[in-house]
Amino acid sequence: MAKLSAPSGFRDFLPDAFRKRAELMRRIREVYESFGFEGMDTPALENLQVFLGKGGGENEKLMFHVMKRGADLQRSLEKGGQELSDMALRFDLTVPLARYYNTHRAELPAVFKRYQIGPVWRAERAQHGRFREFIQCDVDVLGSASMQVEAEVILATSTALAKLGFSGLTVRLNSRPLLNLLVRSFGIGDEHVAAAFVGIDKLDKVPPEEVKKELLEKGISEAAAAALLAFSAATKTSASAALFDDVSKRTGEAGARHIAQLKEVLALTPELPSGKLVFDPFLARGMDYYTGPIFEIASEGVPFSLAGGGRFDGLVDKIASGKDPAPLPDGRPGGVPACGFSIGFERVLLLMEEKGLFETASRAADVLVVVPSADAAAEALKLGVELRAAGLRADVYPNAGKPVPQYELAQKKGIPYAILADPEKLKSGTLEIRDLATRQNTPVPRAELAQWIKGKLGMIP
């Protein structure tokens, strides 16, 4: 039994898993770049003030704090142990983006489309599909209030998931301010809106009676809870168009603008390559920084979402001033408009494993040069150079010895071909390529080795 292990919720990745992860990230990145999103990055740590009170919701409680150091720490301890930390690990990629935009605004285009793939950290108890360190893949557009942005980040995310082999997914769409109005329309006051969101969010997993019980426990009146749940039940079966009418009746004038936005998003979004886009008036999301449309992708039979996002106008301004920017004359939120969508990489990968969506096992290299004896080593290394120059990934076994263990290692690493650097054969100029799966040898002139393998591997168009 290993005495040491990574901390709870943190993981090591063996070469095989690492290859898979890198390959998936590469595919997602390619899709993002095909949309014109630009890559960028921010540090793992931010100054604490960047995170505090910026709408991270519950996640702010789950931050990994970094303690002050040296004299600063001493001073804080002497003051009674208050404010012991001054930095924290990022818990998402959105709040740091707002800080980043603030810092570099002058150097960035007026409309900034970016993608970022990187780890975030949350101090929760680890569970199936939940880790303390996990990768998120975000696309965001800053500087445009157009619903075109919503359509585009939804399309980009759906395309990325399609590229990984997903289909039949549902992207649920709602609006944070609309949900707010809807919840209030049942007579639920400001102080209970958050609790109502949490309850609402559970409706697809927990029976309504349970949710009602919870709502009551949180101080929501019997009448309000009953009305809310009755409405929810009634809308369960409605089609999108009717749903909008139902919600419209309850939210009236104030809700009209948000409904119009959602209809616009639906109208603007092309057919999605990995699923469909639907309006769900009860979709709620944890982050408080959302100010407009919100969206989420769930997969059936899995108790967690694969991706989530929404519009967060004004977050950039809030980072700087600590308060929400003044709303525009027409009631829309002021400040820098922004909207993004985040893929939960770990959950996507977990689901792919459960569904067996990995179509091809990746290989560590294309070919292994087998070194049967020390006097063949120099030629073997040279052969490796030649194969690499020809565009192959060539692994030269790092120790001369019996071929058998070398073949076995190659097979373990998923390497499909081996070339035995036999001194006699090297002299003759024709070597044998061994297909490790079939164990068939094929003699091929040294100069044509790479071409032969590339042909077999489909690397020649």
Added chain:
RNA sequence: GUGGCUGUAGCUCAACUGGUUAGAGCGCCAGACUGUGGAUCUGGAGGUUGGCGGUUCAAGUCCGCUCAGCCACCCCA
């Protein structure tokens, strides 16, 4: 963060109600044989029973703490 379940060789597991030097299969290593691999034979290494402490004449088996995994809650990617 709260609560529950689990933790024995690299892997999968065994060891009656606490009782002698903790076992098996697979894997691994060496040798024989082969002589560019999945066979066979022989032999071998490897465990402070996650860690620390306690109860007991005696603990893998009981208790406490701790670490890790899983599950529920909380919440979420």
